[in-house]
Amino acid sequence: MINQYAVIGLGRFGMGLAESLVEAGQEVMGVDTNAERVEDAQVLLTHAVIADSTDPDALKSIGIRNFDTVVVAIGNDIQASILSVLLLKEEGVKKVIAKAINKPHGQVLEKVGADWVIFPERDMGERVAHMLLSPNVLNFIELSKDYSVEEMKIPGSMTHKTLRDLDLRARFNLSVIAIRHGKKINISPSPDEAILEGDVLVVIGEKKDLERFGNLT
Known part of the structure; x- marks a missing residue:
């Protein structure tokens, strides 16, 4: 079964996850504010776009609510991570997975609506x-x-x-x-x-x- 995923944040973790999903035959759109990262991702993923996930209009413009699952893999910008999860749930995304860098970050992500919080390093x-x-x-x-x-x-x-x-x-x-x-x-x-x-x-x-x-x- 092919599902549609969006991965927000194309750092080492986000890109590794996105590539693994593509290798498994899934459709994946990568999202990042860094133009260089997006350019690199375009040859590896189904789609890759430059967009700010903390901007509600930007999320609407890329049709984020149409994806089955959205992964927020933003690195150390905790504020952007939390706001992104909040906006994704407000947009009606059914399943939001978020990367946390520590326990307090994870607790806040859960409170704002993340369906699954992961701690990659831990x-x-x-x-x-x-x-x-x-x-x-x-x-x-x-x-x-x-x-x-x-x-x-x-x-x-x-x-x-x-x-x-x-x-x-x-x-x-x-x-x-x-x-x-x-x-x-x-x-x-x-x-x-x-x-x-x-x-x-x-x-x-x-x-x-x-x-x-x-x-x-």
């Missing part, structure tokens, strides 16, 4: 720490405060056994939702599926249980 720091502390974890998605989905390497002692043999639900209170064999992914694998050397399990469960399993060697 979140990346937490991800790196989690993966350092759990050496078998390759990647993870946080579902809530207590639950995650994680990709985990299998300890050597568990290879050439079936999911039924491993019985992770009984032993660790975890559910295996997929097995990755190289580039191939087996969704909802059978209990009789054998785990081969180099396989990666995609597991869902409580963080405390995932941590116990992830620390096995």
